[in-house]
Amino acid sequence: MPRTLFWRSCTVTRGFAPAQLLCVACGDPDTILRAVASGEDAPLQRATMRWSRAFLPVLKESPADAQIISHKLMLRAGLVRQTAAGIYAWLPLGFRVLRKIEEIVREEQDRAGAIEMLMPTLQAADYWRATGRYDAYGPEMLRITDRQERELVYGPTNEDMLTAIVQGSVKSYRDLPRTLYHIQWKFRDEIRPRFGVMRGREFLMKDAYSFDLDEAGARISYNRMFVAYLRTFARMGLRAIPMQADTGPIGGDLSHEFIILAPSGESEVLFHKSWETLRAAEDYAVDADDPVALQAFVDSMTADYAATDEKRDEAREAELGGDLRQSRGIEVGHIFYFGDKYTKPLGFTVSGQGGQPVTPVGGSYGIGVSRLVGAIIEASHDEAGIIWPEPVAPWRVGIVTMRADDQPSVAAADDLFARLASAGVETLYDDRDERGGAKLASMDLIGLPWQVIVGPRGIASGTVELKRRSTGEREELSMESALARLTT
Ligand code: ATP
Ligand code: MG
Numbered sequence: 001m002p003r004t005l006f007w008r009s010c011t012v013t014r015g016f017a018p019a020q021l022l023c024v025a026c027g028d029p030d031t032i033l034r035a036v037a038s039g040e041d042a043p044l045q046r047a048t049m050r051w052s053r054a055f056l057p058v059l060k061e062s063p064a065d066a067q068i069i070s071h072k073l074m075l076r077a078g079l080v081r082q083t084a085a086g087i088y089a090w091l092p093l094g095f096r097v098l099r100k101i102e103e104i105v106r107e108e109q110d111r112a113g114a115i116e117m118l119m120p121t122l123q124a125a126d127y128w129r130a131t132g133r134y135d136a137y138g139p140e141m142l143r144i145t146d147r148q149e150r151e152l153v154y155g156p157t158n159e160d161m162l163t164a165i166v167q168g169s170v171k172s173y174r175d176l177p178r179t180l181y182h183i184q185w186k187f188r189d190e191i192r193p194r195f196g197v198m199r200g201r202e203f204l205m206k207d208a209y210s211f212d213l214d215e216a217g218a219r220i221s222y223n224r225m226f227v228a229y230l231r232t233f234a235r236m237g238l239r240a241i242p243m244q245a246d247t248g249p250i251g252g253d254l255s256h257e258f259i260i261l262a263p264s265g266e267s268e269v270l271f272h273k274s275w276e277t278l279r280a281a282e283d284y285a286v287d288a289d290d291p292v293a294l295q296a297f298v299d300s301m302t303a304d305y306a307a308t309d310e311k312r313d314e315a316r317e318a319e320l321g322g323d324l325r326q327s328r329g330i331e332v333g334h335i336f337y338f339g340d341k342y343t344k345p346l347g348f349t350v351s352g353q354g355g356q357p358v359t360p361v362g363g364s365y366g367i368g369v370s371r372l373v374g375a376i377i378e379a380s381h382d383e384a385g386i387i388w389p390e391p392v393a394p395w396r397v398g399i400v401t402m403r404a405d406d407q408p409s410v411a412a413a414d415d416l417f418a419r420l421a422s423a424g425v426e427t428l429y430d431d432r433d434e435r436g437g438a439k440l441a442s443m444d445l446i447g448l449p450w451q452v453i454v455g456p457r458g459i460a461s462g463t464v465e466l467k468r469r470s471t472g473e474r475e476e477l478s479m480e481s482a483l484a485r486l487t488t
Pocket of ligand 1: 188190197198199200201202203205331332333334366367368369370371
């Protein structure tokens with residue numbers, strides 16, 4: 001009989017436990033209540049996985065067709081498979097990471113006051129004709145004709161469609177400002193798709209769009225996104241440097257690219273050495289509802305020199321002297337103010353405070369969600385494989401049995417797995433009947449933050465080995481201490 005596992009919540013610790021187990025914290029079955037009625041049930045498989053039942057195809061050999069380290073590791077560790085040039089299937093491991101990244105992006109967009117929605121991937125060409133972009137966009141746009149001879153495009157971005165949608169419902173100054181976003185697949189027929197998901201043709205993007213009554217308002221919307229971006233990347237363990245970027249014909253200073261330093265990056269970047277320190281999301285705490293404080297914060301974050309190749313300032317570089325650093329960088333986000341570029345051609349106006357028509361102005365704000373998976377690996381790996389920062393790790397803990405034929409150590413590992421599961425710790429249990437050494441290499445390759453290695457010798461003396469992937473530190477601990485370490 002297949003067992004269905006349900007979560008129960010403990011009334012004492014408020015922790016969750018699978019229904020057939022004792023509460024991990026207090027050990028008392030009577031304090032566990034069925035949570036079915038309150039809708040708190042969730043399948044256990046969400047948090048944990050046995051390798052023997054998973055789909056985790058890791059490769060021993062480095063694939064010959066991959067040039068950069070993240071692409072190699074994503075193929076070897078079984079995160080993605082290419083299905084056509086620049087188009088990828090996300091295998092379970094990669095998909096879990098993609099989801100984690102997406103969730104951090106979503107939380108910070110929500111925190112910044114942006115409102116989530118979802119627009120389709122296919123767009124009527126008419127949206128693009130209305131803004132004059134259909135012909136201007138060029139061969140990067142994939143154009144499709146349906147059986148009725150209607151022209152569609154696979155959306156490379158959404159300014160045109162969303163401006164039309166907002167125009168349909170926003171009539172008064174009272175309805176603004178608004179910032180809307182979605183996380184949706186885009187298609188750009190890149191001339192040279194390469195480096196795996198870093199420059200794909202189909203890729204997942206978070207794109208947000210702000211609508212304001214005037215430029216002063218738009219600047220506030222822009223600044224809120226600026227802070228959200230710093231927080232988003234910091235939460236993923238990344239150091240993303242905001243760099244002044246081209247604004248095109250609009251001019252002004254409201255365009256920044258967020259760049260991760262990595263030797264494989266496509267941009268050449270120069271920056272003040274102050275950006276070498278990694279900052280935490282808490283360092284980016286500012287009251288986003290106070291426009292003056294917000295502006296002061298953004299000014300402080302852009303005071304130190306940071307520029308991509310196209311925006312270099314030789315005079316400032318000379319001033320910096322020995323404090324100037326140079327590197328390659330990956331663009332993970334881009335924020336941009338474009339004024340009435342889309343509202344004006346659509347004749348989108350709202351009635352202003354005195355009843356007069358006002359043309360809203362806006363900006364757009366992109367994050368390369370799927371590119372980030374590669375960028376994080378570029379920033380965090382070693383010879384043995386990926387080193388996931390905890391917040392985006394596919395699972396937090398990996399358990400490895402060294403000898404699948406040794407009953408006591410397998411029983412101990414089973415028990416540990418059940419107890420981690422009941423404590424809600426995301427755990428992958430490598431219970432396969434394979435050589436211990438090969439399993440350890442695979443575990444290093446897929447890069448979970450913590451490993452618990454369970455072998456016959458340790459179990460005979462009551463210990464397991466706890467290994468921290470990022471530092472390689474190993475410690476022999478009793479099962480109870482290891483459990484305590486991983487559940488607190
Ligand atoms: P790039 O200069 O790298 O082509 P872009 O300026 O065309 O980027 P935007 O239109 O600003 O990119 O898109 C927002 C974000 O989407 C980028 O900052 C990047 O992280 C991501 N992105 C853009 N193109 C791709 C792609 N082909 N594959 C993966 N991610 C991409
Ligand atoms: Mg591009």
